[in-house]
Amino acid sequence: MRLQSNRSPTERMNPLAMKSVNAIGLLELVRQHGRISRSTLATVSRLSKPTVSDQIDSLLGRGLVLEVGAGKSSAKGGKRPTMLEFNADFGRILCVDVGAESTGFASADIVGKVRRTLRLPTRPERGARSVLKTIRRGIAELIGSDPQAEGLRMISIAVPGIVDVRNGVVLETDNVFGWRNLALASELTGAFSLPVHVDNDVNMAAIAELKSGGNEGPRNFVLLRLDTGIGAGVVLGGAIHHGAHWAAGEIGHMVLNTPAAAGPASPRGYLESIVGADRIYERIRRAIPNIGVDKWAALEACSQSRRPPLLRTFDDFTLHLGSAVANVAAMYDPEAVILLGKPFPMLLGKITEVTRRLIPWPLEIRLSSLGEDASLQGALAAGLTLTYEKIAFSLQSQAV
Structure with a gap:
């Protein structure tokens, strides 16, 4: 009673x-x-x-x-x-974005002002231990360069792949890294005696997008990012949707035709094996051997070509992307699908055309205003939120 x-x-x-x-x-x-x-x-x-x-x-x-x-x-x-x-100098938030080519680092005060940045080559082909060594080196440099910032600090890190956010474990990464069950948070906590937050890099970019929209931005959206891999950060009700197995947004595994569904699964995923930057570049290079090394410049040349094979390649590429956006829209009914990545400015029109043909209800499809450091920005935003929660908890504990 x-x-x-x-x-x-x-x-x-x-x-x-x-x-x-x-x-x-x-x-x-x-x-x-x-x-x-x-x-x-x-x-x-x-x-x-x-x-x-x-x-x-x-x-x-x-x-x-x-x-x-x-x-x-x-x-x-x-x-x-x-x-x-x-007191902005009550502590520092140390942010990391692990990319295939380089790893970005930033040290920010607890009002979010970035005090120092650093970028180091990642070299994932050398294995997880080598990448961990790079991460530890970058964090140590940030801490060592700002000795007067005492007190509360934490590490917030964005990584590719499926991440158990609760335990800070990278469950699985793409074929570039090949990590499995890497206890990243434990590794870094052991090295620096700091709390560590780990999440998927596209989820972190979606957090940055949510933060940049403020109170006027959408609270239900999907951020789609394309590079060597393709992934989505799903925001529902103003929070990241991680899924039951931490795999929400792994749309590289989306299958868009039934013959592919009848065959063996690709470890990389059906969609990513079609639209990944390296895969589309291989298809274009077979037609134009001397195309150059810039993958997205090659795609732009393909889009402007009058040669039927190249036009078919470009149309197939945009059809797959547009269909993926339509499937995401059908699944989540978001306010917006936001596109982040170098190729999207030249693809926006085609993707919108395909999606609107397939989806009968209104859907905003637009480019993100964030740049290449979107995941680093998101790591900072997530770190700030967790730091404020930690401060609030300490004030509550003091009063008990």
Whole structure:
């Protein structure tokens, strides 16, 4: 039996729990406003000035908030207020994006300002241990270059393949890396004694896309990225959909014709074996042996050619991509399908044409405004969220 109470949930909280709620709320207000005075905090939060003063003193003592000089006097004059600011140097978030050719690194403060970047060659053909060594080297350089940023730090890392996000294990990667059950989070936690968050690189790019849209952007969308591989980041209700086996968005395994379904499965996946950058380049190069080494430039030349074999190759390529987008739209009914990757500007029209022929309801198909560092941006956004959650948890624990 549930006892009835006329008091609100807030009134029923014990005083220590109330203190933690107040501290978390005030810290978030300071972070949002940039610089703010105690009196303005009291007005905005609707807390009493003594409560605000008490909680701010606690946050100052923990190093989460700084006093940064005097602000402007009110219209009535009087003493200038002491301004408060969220301490961006309370710690650092170390972000990593592991790519087939190079691995990007960034060190950011906890308001999201990037302080340093670094890029190192990946060389996946040398095996997982070699790539791990590169990752450790990059992280060590970032930490060593900023010794004054003490306190809370975490590592947020984007990797290709299927990732058990809960345990930080790379379950399976594509044929470039060939990783299986790599306990990446444990490896890096052991090396640096820091919390580590790992997710798929396209999921991280989708997080960056979600962040860039702000409150006005779509909350249900699919980000499609194409390079050597093809993958999707599925965002439903403003959160990444990982699936029961962490494999949501692995659309490289999508099968678009029944003869292929009747045959043996490709380890790489049917769709990726057709539209992967290396595969389409092989088909074009058979027709034009001296085409050059830039895969997407070769595709553009193919699209502009008057030779029937090349035109058929281009049309088949765009038909597969358009059909894949249509299947994604039929499965998730997203507000938008957002395309990220070098070839998509020249493919957008054809993909849209195919998709709209196959899907009878409205669907926005557009290019992403993010660049090649989208996964690194997403790793930072994910790291910021987890860092704020960790700070909030520490404030709650202190009040218990």
